[in-house]
Amino acid sequence: MASPRDDAKELRAEAVNKLIRDYQNGDCNAFNRLMMQYKYWQYIFKALCAKRVPAADAEDYTQQICMRLMNGLKTFRFQCAFETYLSSIIRNQVINHYRRGLKLIKRQFLSLHELISPDETEERLIDRLANPNALLPDAALRLQELHRIVGACLEAFKNKTLKLITCLWLYGLKQRQIAVLLQLSPGGVGSNLYRGQTRLRSCIRKNYF
Structure with a gap:
């Protein structure tokens, strides 16, 4: 015998499906009623925040x-529950969010893999995003922590030229490009960069590993 809770869930599912069918049949207001009556706006927002999305x-x-639901529900075939369908969309959005974030960090610190060799590099973390079971927020938070530490290490550089050269190198510029940009000799850039890399490597290993 079904419990009252099961009966309530079944009635809710039937009501949700009816609104979706009304929407598919041309009742544009049915979508708004679906989202507002069952508070799916809040559900989506809270689900994203629960995954540590800002x-x-x-x-x-x-x-x-x-917006995606407005288009997708027009051809929704009821092969699964609406909330299952919605959860899959939310999950894909979370994956895309962290993938973009990790790629941005990877671009910003493209040269870090030349400087340090942790057990789990940025490339491995980004590769893990292809796995839907990956702990995306944890991976992203770890890279954000590395990002913060690198910034703090650079702030500790007292020599402004040394700091600037190291920053430009981290952003992917080559020594010749840095020399032209700062109007310095390639040899001067090379010696400063070596000192900057050495200090940064030591600081990161002290604070990150």
Whole structure:
């Protein structure tokens, strides 16, 4: 015998499916009723925040997911529960969020793999994103911590030229490009860069590993 809770869930699912069918049949207001009556706007936002997506990004993603639902529900075939369908969209959005974040960090610190060799490099973390079971927030937070430590290490550089050269190298510029940009000799850039790399490597290993 079904419990009252099961009966309530079944009635809710039937009501949700009816609104979706009404929307598919041309009732545009049915979508708004679906989202507002069952508080799916809040559900999406809270689900994103629960995955450690920043609130500002979660607001934008909530809008994007709702737009995706407006299009996707037109051809929804009821092969799964609506909330299962919605959860898959939210999960894909979370994966894309962290993939973009990790790629951005990777671009910003493209040369770090030449400087340090941790057990889990940026490349490995990004590769892990291809696995839907990866702990995306944990991976991203670890890279964010590395990002913070690198910034703190650079701030400790008292020599401004040394700091600037090291920063430009981290952003992917070659020694010749740095020399032209700063109007320095290639030899001067090379010696400063070696000193900067040595200090940065020591600082990162002291604070990150």
